Amino acid sequence: xxxxxxxxxxxxxxxxxxxxxxxxxxxxxxxxxxxxxxxxxxxxxxxxxxxxxxxxxxxxxxxxxxxxxxxxxxxxxxxxxxxxxxxxxxxxxxxxxxxxxxxxxxxxxxxxxxxxxxxxxxxxxxxxxxxxxxxxxxxxxxxxxxxxxxxxxxxxxxxxxxxxxxxxxxxxxxxxxxxxxxxxxxxxxxxxxxxxxxxxxxxxxxxxxxxxxxxxxxxxxxxxxxxxxxxxxxxxxxxxxxxxxxxxxxxxxxxxxxxxxxxxxxxxxxxxxxxxxxxxxxxxxxxxxxxxxxxxxxxxxxxxxxxxxxxxxxxxxxxx
Amino acid sequence: xxxxxxxxxxxxxxxxxxxxxxxxxxxxxxxxxxxxxxxxxxxxxxxxxxxxxxxxxxxxxxxxxxxxxxxxxxxxxxxxxxxxxxxxxxxxxxxxxxxxxxxxxxxxxxxxxxxxxxxxxxxxxxxxxxxxxxxxxxxxxxxxxxxxxxxxxxxxxxxxxxxxxxxxxxxxxxxxxxxxxxxxxxxxxxxxxxxxxxxxxxxxxxxxxxxxxxxxxxxxxxxxxxxxxxxxxxxxxxxxxxxxxxxxxxxxxxxxxxxxxxxxxxxxxxxxxxxxxxxxxxxxxxxxxxxxxxxx
Numbered sequence: 001x002x003x004x005x006x007x008x009x010x011x012x013x014x015x016x017x018x019x020x021x022x023x024x025x026x027x028x029x030x031x032x033x034x035x036x037x038x039x040x041x042x043x044x045x046x047x048x049x050x051x052x053x054x055x056x057x058x059x060x061x062x063x064x065x066x067x068x069x070x071x072x073x074x075x076x077x078x079x080x081x082x083x084x085x086x087x088x089x090x091x092x093x094x095x096x097x098x099x100x101x102x103x104x105x106x107x108x109x110x111x112x113x114x115x116x117x118x119x120x121x122x123x124x125x126x127x128x129x130x131x132x133x134x135x136x137x138x139x140x141x142x143x144x145x146x147x148x149x150x151x152x153x154x155x156x157x158x159x160x161x162x163x164x165x166x167x168x169x170x171x172x173x174x175x176x177x178x179x180x181x182x183x184x185x186x187x188x189x190x191x192x193x194x195x196x197x198x199x200x201x202x203x204x205x206x207x208x209x210x211x212x213x214x215x216x217x218x219x220x221x222x223x224x225x226x227x228x229x230x231x232x233x234x235x236x237x238x239x240x241x242x243x244x245x246x247x248x249x250x251x252x253x254x255x256x257x258x259x260x261x262x263x264x265x266x267x268x269x270x271x272x273x274x275x276x277x278x279x280x281x282x283x284x285x286x287x288x289x290x291x292x293x294x295x296x297x298x299x300x301x302x303x304x305x306x307x308x309x310x311x312x313x314x315x316x317x318x319x320x
Numbered sequence: 321x322x323x324x325x326x327x328x329x330x331x332x333x334x335x336x337x338x339x340x341x342x343x344x345x346x347x348x349x350x351x352x353x354x355x356x357x358x359x360x361x362x363x364x365x366x367x368x369x370x371x372x373x374x375x376x377x378x379x380x381x382x383x384x385x386x387x388x389x390x391x392x393x394x395x396x397x398x399x400x401x402x403x404x405x406x407x408x409x410x411x412x413x414x415x416x417x418x419x420x421x422x423x424x425x426x427x428x429x430x431x432x433x434x435x436x437x438x439x440x441x442x443x444x445x446x447x448x449x450x451x452x453x454x455x456x457x458x459x460x461x462x463x464x465x466x467x468x469x470x471x472x473x474x475x476x477x478x479x480x481x482x483x484x485x486x487x488x489x490x491x492x493x494x495x496x497x498x499x500x501x502x503x504x505x506x507x508x509x510x511x512x513x514x515x516x517x518x519x520x521x522x523x524x525x526x527x528x529x530x531x532x533x534x535x536x537x538x539x540x541x542x543x544x545x546x547x548x549x550x551x552x553x554x555x556x557x558x559x560x561x562x563x564x565x566x567x568x569x570x571x572x573x574x575x576x577x578x579x580x581x582x583x584x585x586x587x588x589x590x591x592x593x594x595x596x597x598x599x600x601x602x603x604x605x606x607x608x609x610x611x612x613x614x615x616x
Contacts, residue, residue: 019423026422028501033416036409037431039469042453043445044435050444063451109339115332127602128340130609131347134594136529138551142587143346145555146353146366152580154349157365171559191343192609199610219328251532256552259559275442280536285443292441300438320433 054293058285074290081287083274091249091270097178098185099242103235105190110197111223126198129191137252144184144257171259177267184257185250193238200234201227233314240310244303247271247295271295347591354378354584361580377581381589388550388586394459395546395590399527402463406523407516409469414477415504418485429478435471446536459544461537467526473519476611480515481508518608521601528594547590554583 023030050064057070078084109129116122132140147154148170156167170176208226217225249270258268260277269277271291278288311318349366357372364371381388416422417429439445449465450456485508493503509516531548538544545553578586598605 022421022423026416026419026500028499029412029416029419029504032412032501033409036413036469036474037428039409040432040435040471042448043464043466043469044439044471046448046452047440047444048438050440050447053444053447058447060451064447109336112332112335115328116336117329121333121336125336125340126606127599129343130602130605131343131595131598133609134525134598135591136531136548138531138548138555139529139587139591141555142551142584143350146346146349146584149366152353152361152365154366154368158367187342187346190339195606195609219325256555259555261559272442276535279443279446288443292443296439296441303437 051293051296054289056289058289070286074286074293078287078290083269084291086266087269087271087274087291090267091247091272094178094181094185094249094254094270095242095246097182098189099239101182101186102189102193103239105186106193107197107228107231107235109190109194110201111227113194113198114201114227115219126191126195130195131191132188133192137250137256140184140188140252141256141259144180145259148180171261172263174264174267177258177264181253181257181268185253196238197231197234200231204230236314237310240306243306245299246302247299249273251276350584351588354581354588356581358579358581377579377585380578380582381585388547388589390543391545391547391550392589394462394544395528395548398459398462398546399524402467402527403520403524405463405468406470406473407520410473410477410519411504411509411516413469413474414481415508417474417478418481418508419500420482432471432474442536450537456537457539457541457544462530462533462544462546463527465533465537467523467530467533470523472612473522477512477515477519480512484515485511514604514607518604518611521604522608522612525594547586551583551587551590554578554586558583 053064053067054074055070055072056067057073058064058067062068113122113125116125145153148156150156150167150169150171153167153170155170160167168176170180204227208230209222212222212226249272251272254268254270254273255276258264260273261268271294275288275292275295278284278291307318307320345368349368352368352370353361353366354377355373355375356366356370357374357376360370360372413432417425417432419425422428445465449461453464455461455464489507490503493507498506529548531546531552534544534546534549535552538549542549542553
């Protein structure tokens with residue numbers, strides 16, 4: 001008994017010694033990685049702590065710690081405005097729209113791209129459909145403006161007016177923007193998404209297709225019976241990841257593409273643009289903080305929830 | 321059978337050519353808009369085949385080169401410095417975590433991973449960087465917030481280090497009393513060039529295209545605007561004029577806004593470098609998208 005205790009103590013001492021030896025051995029590596037960790041503290045962890053500001057009356061002069069508490073004041077203030085409902089509806093609505101249409105379209109393109117068969121041609125197509133993914137949302141805003149500007153835009157001057165129709169003031173009519181934003185989002189993301197699916201497809205076991213050809217299956221039958229079922233796990237994972245971002249929106253898309261035009265706010269305001277606008281334009285920190293807080297917390301809950309579901313259904317694809 | 325396949329292949333090619341054109345045409349319209357004569361523009365608008373073409377917008381840009389050249393220089397500087405910082409921080413963190421017997425490895429990994437699950441959001445981040453780190457109205461406001469390090473890249477890089485660098489090689493180096501840092505620079509980095517260049521590529525693209533940091537952190541110093549911020553502020557001014565009736569302040573803004581052709585020319589110039597070098601990095605770009613694809 002006593003001996004056992006002694007060996008345990010010795011073991012512990014040996015282990016500690018080993019740890020110290022390792023710490024010394026890796027000391028230069030820890031030191032080199034230190035800036036990265038410090039950066040994450042400042043850039044990621046301090047702002048997490050800053051979320052308590054949602055319950056405070058923030059004053060830029062007093063800072064995070066010294067600003068007085070405000071209870072749920074910011075939240076009642078936020079939900080007192082009509083924008084609360086609009087921004088949640090738009091954020092979630094656009095996300096679902098983009099997810100469904102984006103996935104269907106990307107799979108379609110991936111399958112089509114696979115049927116091109118010639119490697120060189122596939123490479124060229126891939127390279128070209130990724131070009132929209134290379135440019136900034138500011139630039140995408142310019143591209144859209146070239147089409148939709150009411151005075152010079154191609155759609156009005158090049159299509160509608162020559163057809164004898166009246167030009168449309170695109171940047172003042174909110175009802176068109178759900179369509180415009182969806183088209184722009186699909187335009188710039190389909191290349192990127194379809195390449196992910198395409199990479200999955202070319203990884204499939206070729207023998208399935210060879211067997212199908214021997215059995216006399218048409219290309220169409222191969223797609224329906226082999227490719228789509230095999231794609232299912234990838235679709236599930238990507239969909240779940242997208243669901244985790246349900247409360248996030250691309251600030252650039254909703255701010256730049258509609259040119260932050262006030263007349264379009266009812267269909268273009270998402271949580272991110274609302275947060276920006278209330279903070280930087282209206283200097284209304286309270287509402288902004290409350291909206292940002294809800295976005296962070298709800299986003300986190302959705303990520304945890306979706307991951308729990310994946311772990312139950314497809315343990316291999318769980319994130320953690 | 322064979323006929324069916326061939327038919328399908330032609331159909332696939334037609335669809336792909338159509339989609340490719342959809343991707344390219346907006347850029348061609350932008351290019352045409354930048355070389356359309358101003359008078360023609362008022363009459364016929366932006367067109368794929370402008371009736372009168374001239375390069376006055378570009379001549380004007382090269383004559384009044386100061387402001388644009390400065391913004392360009394800032395974009396190049398921010399991209400170069402930011403990407404360097406990003407690659408080094410990513411590499412060092414990933415290499416540290418690739419050591420299997422590292423004390424505290426799990427805790428440190430979780431520390432990094434957690435930033436992917438939860439974020440404080442834009443305002444706390446803005447408050448921390450502007451009120452506490454004082455990066456506002458300085459070049460660091462363009463470089464540091466948000467873009468300098470990504471948890472996902474660290475994790476990808478760590479996985480690359482642990483799976484693609486032969487353990488025997490590292491052990492042999494250790495036998496020859498090579499230091500841990502020596503192994504990083506002599507073995508791991510040379511063997512990880514494809515992954516490192518992918519991280520660098522995506523980081524550089526993010527810096528080149530970023531305008532959000534400038535929007536938040538450059539409130540007074542518009543002499544520090546990057547090319548994207550210049551594009552953004554020109555478009556804001558145009559929009560401002562449309563929404564507000566003419567008065568003294570809008571008259572002043574009017575004189576500051578370049579003509580439509582010049583604005584479009586600046587937009588064209590902002591993407592030229594990317595388009596010129598894209599053919600050289602397109603393979604790495606596609607590979608990077610596939611690796612990081614699940615992240616989206």
